[in-house]
Amino acid sequence: MFTIMIIDDNEQLQNEIGNLLITNGYSILKPKDFNQIPQIVKENNPDLILLDINLPNDDGFKICTEIRSFSKVPIIFITSRNTNIDELMAITLGGDDFITKPYNTQILLARINALIKRAYPNDTNMDIVEYNNLKLNILSSTIEHNGNSEELTKNELKILYYLLINKGKIVSRVDIMEYLWDSSMFVNDNTLTVNIARIRNKLEEIGLKDFIKTKRGQGYII
Known part of the structure; x- marks a missing residue:
C-alpha cells in the first residue's frame, strides 16, 4: 500500500x-x-x-x-x-x-x-507488508507466518497496518484512533483495547507471541 x-x-x-x-x-x-x-x-x-x-x-x-x-x-x-x-x-x-x-x-x-x-515500476508487492517473518496481505485481510494464517477484520487490518508502517516507533493510542477516524472508522478507547487484544490473539495463533509490545503510558510498538 x-x-x-x-x-x-x-x-x-x-x-x-x-x-x-x-x-x-x-x-x-x-x-x-x-x-x-x-x-x-x-x-x-x-x-x-x-x-x-x-x-x-x-x-x-x-x-x-x-x-x-x-x-x-x-x-x-x-x-x-x-x-x-x-x-x-x-x-x-x-x-x-x-x-x-x-x-x-x-x-x-x-x-x-x-x-x-x-x-515505482518494480514495486509489485504494494498490497503486502512484511516484517519479522509476518506477512500482512491487505487485499485478503490476512496475516501469515510459517504457513499459518488468520483473517482480520477491517479495523484489525487498519490498526496492524498502521503499527507496521511505524515499526520501531512508539505509536500512541490517540494516533491510532485519529488514523482510524481519517479512514472513516470511528473507534473509541474501549473498542481500540478490544481490537488490539484480538490482533495479539491472532498473532499468537500463527506463532508470533509478543509481536506488539505495550509501552506503559505511551502506546504500542512493533
Whole structure:
C-alpha cells in the first residue's frame, strides 16, 4: 500500500482528498504543522506528495525546493492558482505534475496512479507488508507466518497496518484512533483495547507471541 501525504491548509479539502485516497487503496498522511513540512517528509517518507502552493508560512514552491534537496519523492501540485507562470515554476522547481482546483476526482486519481506506476515500476508487492517473518496481505485481510494464517477484520487490518508502517516507533493510542477516524472508522478507547487484544490473539495463533509490545503510558510498538 502506497502512502500519500496531503499538504493543504484547507482541512475540509484535505479530508475530502484523504477519504477519496483511502477508498481507493492508499494510506494517507495529513500534516498540521506547516512550519516543519520538510522534516515531516523526512520522518514519514511518503511515496507521493500532494502539495498546495498557498500555505500559511512558506509557500509550496519553497517547500518543494527544500524537499528536492533530499528526496525524489513524486510531487503533484494541487492549487487554485492556474496561471502559466505558476505551472512553469512548479515544474521547474521539481514538481512532477500540476492540477488546478476545482478538479475532477477521477482525473486526480488517474494522475496519481500513473505517477505511482512510473515512480515505482518494480514495486509489485504494494498490497503486502512484511516484517519479522509476518506477512500482512491487505487485499485478503490476512496475516501469515510459517504457513499459518488468520483473517482480520477491517479495523484489525487498519490498526496492524498502521503499527507496521511505524515499526520501531512508539505509536500512541490517540494516533491510532485519529488514523482510524481519517479512514472513516470511528473507534473509541474501549473498542481500540478490544481490537488490539484480538490482533495479539491472532498473532499468537500463527506463532508470533509478543509481536506488539505495550509501552506503559505511551502506546504500542512493533
